[in-house]
Amino acid sequence: MQNQELKKGEIVIYKAKGGPKLDVRLEKDTVWLTQKQMAILFNKGVPTINEHIKNIYKEGELERNSTIRKFRIVQSEGGRKVERNMDFYSLDVIISVGYRVKSKQGTQFRIWATRTLKEHLIKGYTINKKRLLQVQDSLKNLQEIIVLLQEKSKHELLAGQEREILNLLSSYAKTLTLLEQYDKEKIPIVKKAKGEFVLRYDEAKEVIDRIKKELIAKKEASDLFGQENAGKLKGILGSILQTFEGKELYPSLEEKAAHLLYFIIKDHPFVDGNKRIASFLFVYFLDRNNFLYKDSGEKKINDNALTALALLVAVSNTNEKEKLTKLITNLLSV
Incomplete structure (x- = not known):
């Protein structure tokens, strides 16, 4: 599997040993796949994936609004590039579908996604902490200059x-x-x-x-x-x-x-x-x-x-x- 430096909204490559290669979207501290991508990941047909997702929401296992979102993507249709708004599903949905289809690939993807998200959160925390320290240092400098100018x-x-x-x-x-x-x-x-x-x-x-x-x-x-x-x-x-x-x-x-x-x-x-x-x-x-x-x-x-x-x-x-x-x-x- 391939690790890359992450940014919000970035496409991260997932490649399991002996498994499919997927362009995984990273956004809002989770990963997102389309039904077609899940079908490739779990080696199932899209109708099967669609049916499982319907049941997940119908049974109240997950809330639809927080686990599905639309992304605009560019895809080839009839030799031309077309932009489409596509439904993407969060890691919670992907994991749930994986359990229902009893897929070994689902377990591998869950492990990869969890590690990838952890790396993303750690890097994000490190960057934010560094920025906070820079702002604090700037404010401290400004306070010192104000005091100095007031005194002098x-x-x-x-x-x-x-x-x-x-x-x-x-x-x-x-x-x-x-x-x-x-x-x-x-x-x-x-x-x-x-x-x-x-x-x-x-x-x-x-x-x-x-x-x-x-x-x-x-x-x-x-x-x-x-x-x-x-x-x-x-x-x-x-x-x-x-x-x-x-x-x-x-x-x-x-x-x-x-x-x-x-x-x-x-x-x-x-x-x-x-x-x-x-x-x-x-x-x-x-x-x-x-x-x-x-x-x-x-x-x-x-x-x-x-x-x-x-x-x-x-x-x-x-x-x-x-x-x-x-x-x-x-x-x-x-």
């Missing part, structure tokens, strides 16, 4: 940023909705991006120098802006590319960008301007990887949202790193 919004540095914080929360919740829709097979999941551009130290320094000149010309920065502390920037740029046992710690473009922003703000590689430099390099890194904009043409994270994110990172505790980088990563994935 009270900080004096974030005064006036309430609207942007709400927008961040709304965008983050949208990513969880998309994940839930994917889990229910409603939309295709957007795979994490793989960027080709790597931000090297010398290029980063050139970008910072250009920004510094522009800001000084506007009288928005001093000479201390962008002065590096003991080679810290080089270490940060190296850290987002680090590997462990041949695998990148931050394999996706979104994760690299999120950690670039986070590390520059939290590790203070510069005497002055860490938040602004982190934001500029974050945007530059995404732009060079053609990942700054959505298909609609708007930025994945607009300037106001980026300002709020930078401030959130700045006032966060070190044990909140994973939550914040996950927030940024998901915002980039929408």
Whole structure:
């Protein structure tokens, strides 16, 4: 007999040793056969099968409504394909008919069907349990982000940023909705991006120098802006590319960008301007990887949202790193 991975409404092949081969319909946690298929299975005529089924219902052994249903099938008639609504009978009916015709094939089919249904139920339970855990994890993440944003919004540095914080929360919740829709097979999941551009130290320094000149010309920065502390920037740029046992710690473009922003703000590689430099390099890194904009043409994270994110990172505790980088990563994935 042949075992196959099962899905609801799937056709499963039954083939007993020395017996017939049947296309068995699996639906509603049971198996279904037509009278013609039962006639083949039990090696009896269709009229005999029909008579036994009539008696099963007449004697009240089984209830008709719960053990019979119609399926639309395609069959060949006179050299052409024709769709017909056919009566199919559940395993309870099949077993009952098998007992009445005293068929050895009926016993074999009952054993096969019971095992097949058990496998189907176990697989269905495993899939549903996995989905439940994924939903629970998503809700837990959302709850943690809500608590984090509520706490940090009270900080004096974030005064006036309430609207942007709400927008961040709304965008983050949208990513969880998309994940839930994917889990229910409603939309295709957007795979994490793989960027080709790597931000090297010398290029980063050139970008910072250009920004510094522009800001000084506007009288928005001093000479201390962008002065590096003991080679810290080089270490940060190296850290987002680090590997462990041949695998990148931050394999996706979104994760690299999120950690670039986070590390520059939290590790203070510069005497002055860490938040602004982190934001500029974050945007530059995404732009060079053609990942700054959505298909609609708007930025994945607009300037106001980026300002709020930078401030959130700045006032966060070190044990909140994973939550914040996950927030940024998901915002980039929408």
